[in-house]
Amino acid sequence: MRIGVDIGGTNLVAGLTDAQFQIVDKLSTPTLGKRAEKEIVDDIIRLILTLMEKHNLTEKDIESIGLGVPGWCNTDTGIILKCDNVNFRNTPIAKLLQAVVNVPVFLANDADCAALGEAYGGATKDVDHSIMVTIGTGVGGGIIIDKKIYNGFNHGGGEVGHMVIDMHGLPCVCGRRGCWEQYASATALIAQTKGAAKANPNSILYKSVGGDLEKINGKTVFDALAQGCPVAENVVDNFARYLACGIVNLISIFQPEMVVLGGGVSKAGAPLLSRVQAILDKECYGDVTSLPRAKFCVATLGNDAGVIGAAALGV
């Protein structure tokens, strides 16, 4: 059995997985990320020990412990370099855990763990090469090659959200212009929806929030589309173009067997997915040679992907 810990900005979640990477049991506690580093580490250790005790497991029963980190880490040395929302900085987390539980400890970025989780227990479990694109505050990426995370020589790769798709476009927090996540994140979709609602006060979209733009979330535009709103349709059409643009780029570069879409917006279902798929069908390069095509699908594990992927780090 293996243990995976998803260190989230809100909760620490530790899960026990079986040989098929199914979650047997799961415990969680609030992260309270601004606490002293030691207190957070102690809580992670407590979750792990509680899982082991509860299931009568000793160190010998646990093949590996994996950690999904919301920031940068050195996967070779087991050190968390930096997190934005959790008080870890150059934290030798693997060593700290192993001082208490003598089991091999692995760590990786949380977006990478989610991609690996889907690759072991979810949408991409039957393929070796996949890319997971997670639509959230930003656009996260996890690249899986031969069932392993690929993140470059310095563990900083997979930043697909900062691929520029419109070099004269919107400024990004990273300092560049036109990064994919300025167009295809949930944040971007909400901004696009607000802009369209504001410009069209007679639309179903505008009326659906009673004219209060602050009520708009990532679902609003799809609800209005379902009611036949042409303004919402235009927003969704454009968002699908933005999303597909980056996905086609990744397919041209990687030709993975599958691209899997995660994050809340992926739950929009057919209205979004069918539009993206139509663009992929048209634009994915390579049809001249009747090469098999990368498949596009939606993540199936939800929040469990991070725990399962963390557990699979030791494979």
Added chain:
Amino acid sequence: MRIGVDIGGTNLVAGLTDAQFQIVDKLSTPTLGKRAEKEIVDDIIRLILTLMEKHNLTEKDIESIGLGVPGWCNTDTGIILKCDNVNFRNTPIAKLLQAVVNVPVFLANDADCAALGEAYGGATKDVDHSIMVTIGTGVGGGIIIDKKIYNGFNHGGGEVGHMVIDMHGLPCVCGRRGCWEQYASATALIAQTKGAAKANPNSILYKSVGGDLEKINGKTVFDALAQGCPVAENVVDNFARYLACGIVNLISIFQPEMVVLGGGVSKAGAPLLSRVQAILDKECYGDVTSLPRAKFCVATLGNDAGVIGAAALGV
């Protein structure tokens, strides 16, 4: 020893390499790509046999034969799927060669071979992860991970030239808009140079070709820049921005140890390279964690990269 064959649009070049991937000897013959498939295959076999006879080598002395193909191929089955300029279509080239020379035969796309050649005998020989970007008629790419070519599950990956960097930009032959090669290829540079010369008939640039825009090639703008032409400087500044935009994208995604630039334009030297490097220094994501940075350099093997990379396919 190994043999690498670079199947070019103009020439077939076969090279014999030693254990350090240095070329010991090299023979070539015109490709005449429109000939019958069998005639081209026979010429490839003849080059290989001549190299072996000349150096008194038997099949046992040759560890592998590799072929660099100017088109798509299935590296698993040894079949050339399609070439644009050479009359191969679903050609079982490995089998045809092995019927005469019983040595393991490997094949790969020529841009991939060039990248592998640099990785074994050239600019990137000391690193495991590199990406080669070749500036020519288009923008070619070769992705090397753990000293092996990465080209995806269907052997069609590495098409970095068709990464969109300006989604509302110029139409591309592939059917998309704003592909990198529409901005950063030699073809694009020449078009940009012509446009600037035409718009500025008093410029050094315009006068350097005596007002005959058809005399403009990939070197013209750098020559005018060397003479202090501000119009040329503007063209080079913009071209460097286009080139750097795609390179930063690739670094954000892959974090390779090195990005190596090949093709004729890479010979422009410092005036181009220093501009690109300045943008990489500013825009490559990851400095928040003081991660080591991907290095940017120029290819060193020239046309030999393809032969050396083909020879290295069997490693």
